[in-house]
Amino acid sequence: MSAMNAKRWILWVCLALLFVSQVLLFRANQRATAAQADAREAREQSNQLQIQIDELKASSVATLSLDNARLRSENQALAQKMAKANNDLTLLIAAKRKSDTQLQTARQALQLQQSHLQQLTVENQQVQAAAATPAPATAEPSAEEQKSLCLQNLRAIDAAKQMWALEYKKEAKDTPTEKELLPYLKGGALPLCPAGGAYLIGTMDEPPICSVPGHVMP
Numbered sequence: 652m653s654a655m656n657a658k659r660w661i662l663w664v665c666l667a668l669l670f671v672s673q674v675l676l677f678r679a680n681q682r683a684t685a686a687q688a689d690a691r692e693a694r695e696q697s698n699q700l701q702i703q704i705d706e707l708k709a710s711s712v713a714t715l716s717l718d719n720a721r722l723r724s725e726n727q728a729l730a731q732k733m734a735k736a737n738n739d740l741t742l743l744i745a746a747k748r749k750s751d752t753q754l755q756t757a758r759q760a761l762q763l764q765q766s767h768l769q770q771l772t773v774e775n776q777q778v779q780a781a782a783a784t785p786a787p788a789t790a791e792p793s794a795e796e797q798k799s800l801c802l803q804n805l806r807a808i809d810a811a812k813q814m815w816a817l818e819y820k821k822e823a824k825d826t827p828t829e830k831e832l833l834p835y836l837k838g839g840a841l842p843l844c845p846a847g848g849a850y851l852i853g854t855m856d857e858p859p860i861c862s863v864p865g866h867v868m869p
């Protein structure tokens with residue numbers, strides 16, 4: 652019977668060991684399943700993160716290229732505006748320079764006319780004084796008086812030339828005709844040399860000339 656007891660005891664031990672090993676195996680399986688689930692979950696999270704990153708990247712690239720295009724077009728518009736402003740400025744400077752030159756010419760012409768007027772006044776006073784003094788027996792004015800009157804005429808013609816050139820923006824090489832000067836002359840007529848000389852109007856950079864020798868503007 653003891654052999655039988657021993658066999659039964661060994662069987663129980665074997666069964667107990669089998670049970671324990673089954674339990675251990677089951678728990679190991681459970682842990683493995685849980686670990687697999689964790690791994691799967693982690694992989695899914697990782698995939699989702701990757702998708703989000705890709706979306707973010709795509710949207711930021713689109714936004715950046717849009718911004719870039721907008722900035723470039725704004726930049727071009729600004730550059731065009733700046734070029735136009737520069738151009739306008741150049742035109743304005745040129746216009747100002749031109750009007751400065753015209754102003755200076757006008758001022759010079761005015762000064763010339765003023766000095767002519769002063770000379771005319773002085774010569775007029777001299778002529779009046781000469782007329783007041785008893786004249787010599789001859790009615791004919793003296794050669795000196797004729798020259799003085801002729802110089803007044805030449806100055807009047809010169810002043811008329813200056814006004815003509817100023818009004819019509821003429822230059823040094825232009826020559827007015829007698830008819831063109833008439834509106835600027837006293838009585839609307841070219842004066843006559845008292846000694847019978849002929850007047851040559853001349854270009855703007857020359858003084859008018861009388862054909863009588865000595866009848867020359869100083």
Ligand SMILES: [Zn+2]
Pocket residue numbers: 801844845846847848861862863866
């Ligand atoms: Zn003369």
